[in-house]
Ligand SMILES: NC(=O)c1ccc[n+]([C@@H]2O[C@H](COP(=O)([O-])OP(=O)(O)OC[C@H]3O[C@@H](n4cnc5c(N)ncnc54)[C@H](O)[C@@H]3O)[C@@H](O)[C@H]2O)c1
């Protein structure tokens with residue numbers, strides 16, 4: 383039986399995808415250097431610790447595990463860090479993706495699913511993006527991903543490979559059964575940070591900017607539950623295995639919530655007030671970004687199961703309680 387290679391499978395989104403692949407019976411091998419991932423998050427799959435840019439190592443794994451498709455999650459993901467250390471991002475996100483593609487070329491692998499990001503769009507006029515919206519990233523993280531997209535399309539244009547590029551919007555929530563979750567240290571993402579405050583790991587939650595041209599003055603984002611996003615990867619894999627064409631697809635629900643609405647949802651889930659500090663805008667933030675995601679639904683037959691802010695927040699908070707060592711209601715959150 384062939385295997386799927388999942389790079390970055392010990393990380394937040396990768397581990398949820400590995401879990402779904404394993405649960406439906408796919409054979410999976412993970413390569414992860416554990417720079418931000420966790421060995422214990424990889425359950426039921428083979429695990430190789432190493433760098434996805436290491437051509438010898440990756441080639442060995444592709445051959446030994448008879449890999450027929452690659453899901454490429456491994457990357458650095460912190461936007462402000464990409465601004466202060468852009469070469470780190472071009473090296474890991476773009477350079478290492480080039481090496482991985484070279485290994486695939488050598489091994490004759492013809493199916494590739496790539497973790498891209500809404501950050502490739504930058505600031506759009508109406509705060510909404512479909513896949514044909516011009517890509518104008520405003521930070522090196524977004525550019526490093528866009529460069530990888532271009533490289534992948536150019537390689538696929540030779541006929542050697544087919545791809546699905548998934549552009550994730552704001553990913554949040556955790557496995558509703560509490561087996562794995564979002565453990566990234568020094569997290570900066572809103573829902574994770576707000577939940578860390580709710581369980582007492584942080585003294586407050588900051589709202590960056592209350593003077594945007596949005597209904598309540600705070601930023602608006604399209605939050606997608608990690609389980610729905612993982613499910614999109616499985617459908618993308620099936621699409622390629624069935625001989626489907628190359629695709630680029632937004633991954634979001636098509637509607638958004640404001641930062642203030644998210645903070646209120648976390649307070650509701652926690653059952654107590656939060657200490658909210660209103661601060662000026664965070665440099666580099668855009669007011670609003672919502673996905674047009676009709677193409678994902680039409681091309682892959684994907685339908686969300688967790689499109690509910692309270693549910694997203696409850697699963698995230700439940701995991702945060704587990705990390706903090708508190709008792710929690712993991713089995714009942716869904
Ligand atoms: N979290 C989001 O909201 C979001 C949004 C858009 C896109 N993405 C993309 O999704 C993917 C996964 O992100 P995540 O949130 O799960 O982050 P994460 O940091 O939890 O996962 C990344 C994983 O890749 C591993 N890794 C990094 N560089 C590696 C290398 N050179 N070799 C081997 N392993 C390496 C890390 O150890 C980690 O396990 C990334 O490509 C990211 O850019 C995430």
Ligand SMILES: O=c1ccn([C@@H]2O[C@H](COP(=O)(O)OP(=O)(O)O[C@H]3O[C@H](CO)[C@@H](O)[C@H](O)[C@H]3O)[C@@H](O)[C@H]2O)c(=O)[nH]1
Nearest residue numbers: 499500501551552570571572575588589590601641664667
């Ligand atoms: O403590 C916080 C954290 C965030 N925010 C605000 O919450 C919104 C969302 O911010 P965040 O959760 O950091 O996500 P984004 O900046 O939208 O970017 C994320 O979502 C992108 C996809 O849209 C990914 O590509 C990026 O990797 C990921 O950082 C923004 O308005 C922030 O200003 C706060 O007010 N307080």
